[in-house]
Amino acid sequence: MPGMITEGEGNLHALIDTVPDAMVVIDEEGSIRTFSIGAEHMFGYAEAEVIGQNVSLLMAQPDRDQHTGYIEHYLDTGRAQIIGASRVTTARHRDGHSFPINLAVGELKRGSQRGFVGFMRDLTESRQTERELLTLQAELAHVSRISSMGSLATSLAHELNQPLTAVVNYSNSARDLLDDPTSANLDLAREAMDECAREAIRAGQIVHRLRDFIASGETERQIASLRRIIQEGAALALINGDGRGVDFETEFSASSDKVLADSVQIQQVVVNLLRNALEAMSDATRKQLRIIVRDGPQGLIEVAIADSGPGLTKSVAERLFRPFNSTKAQGMGLGLSICHTIITAHGGNIWAEPSKLGGAAFHFTLPLAEVDDGDD
Structure with missing residues (x-):
């Protein structure tokens, strides 16, 4: 019955509450059965408020309206559309604002019962996933765009802003980590400096790709x-x-x-x-x-x-x-x-x-x- 937690679910709950990211367990109907402490912090709901409610409560459009269809499609055909894959999408907070998340969905089977567990990471707050988005931003910066007036110098300034901003962000993160030079923080600082080097290389690639785009006007479609x-x-x-x-x-x-x-x-x-x-x-x-x-x-x-x-x-x-x-x-x-x-x-x-x-x-x-x- 919705709202009742079995002993097995209680043991699972104790486990997922140790994970800092948000984890939500739902049944085949999409009703929330388990809502981790990380999920409470991320979405602003207490677990007691969402148990038994449809998980679409946490989704922005269009996923909110289509989620039931995703589950039914998978149960009927066995063909996964969102299960087993990780993707960047948006979620909806209790106060109504939307925010970006990295979502991965897995399937749970316990005897004759089947459910699904969602792993969510808030991309506005997580330093690790911020690096993932900065990589996406750097890839965007690779695109050679030229204005109709063909102002090369101004276009280059516009395009180089993103990788240079990434270099600054990674440098600041590395500096902050060095204030507490533990072994783990030193490893993270090295990763940040490696990313700085990569972003500097990408800044040079922007120049080459812009030159090629001006020469041919072609895009990779x-x-x-x-x-x-x-x-x-x-x-x-x-x-x-x-x-x-x-x-x-x-x-x-x-x-x-x-x-x-x-x-x-x-x-x-x-x-x-x-x-x-x-x-x-x-x-x-x-x-x-x-x-x-x-x-x-x-x-x-x-x-x-x-x-x-x-x-x-x-x-x-x-x-x-x-x-x-x-x-x-x-x-x-x-x-x-x-x-x-x-x-x-x-x-x-x-x-x-x-x-x-x-x-x-x-x-x-x-x-x-x-x-x-x-x-x-």
Whole structure:
């Protein structure tokens, strides 16, 4: 019965409470049976409040609505969509804000009973997983983007900012660790310095890739999942805790999410548009952010990122995708120009219009990939 914990579950509970990451055990119906201390800290709920409730309570959209379908699909077919794999996605705190997590789901079998256990790590707080996201950010920085004005020096400054920021972060972490030179901290400091060296090398790679992109104008396009690109991009945009106080949801209503694209470049577009939206809402009393993915014109898929910020003035809207046009006091005005260059290079379009939430909505389209029916 929901709410009752057997002796075996009690022993399991004592074990998982020793793990600092969040662990949640659910039954076949998706009802929460065990909620670790780490999960209490991460989500803001006491265990007694969530026992017996559906685990979708902890999920941001679209996973919240689709989770039951994931379980039923697995139980009916034995084909795992999220079980046995680790992925970056977003979760929902008790107070309503969304935050990035690394999620891994495993299956539990005890006699005739079957359940699932989720292992969750908050990517906004964990130093170890911060290194994973900094690696993703460094990969984004490898992408060569050039504004329509072709300002090489300014573009390089924009692109090099991410790896150089990573170098600073790793250096500061190593310095802090050396304040307490235990054996474990020295090992972590060495790892941080190794990462500094890698990021410095990547800074040099940016120069080479930008040069190649200018010379050929080509992108490395492959069949990719737009859902995965957006989920990871959202996690990166929220890495600094910028999602606090923001009602954030993602809606996938497209019949297919397979696109022909350079995943890293499209992820950069998503990150830029989400960060712009979060900054636009910084002073808003009501903060709503929506990502909507739907079928576009024939052969295309459309993505809309809408916010409840102040919106765009007419003068800004008319020059929106031109380089060096920025509404930010310290901005260089390259972000949207770079987004425009990437999307048009992929054969899509990008535009902005007023949002139903009261702010601005940025839309872009991408070509769908032709996938055989037998592909997942």
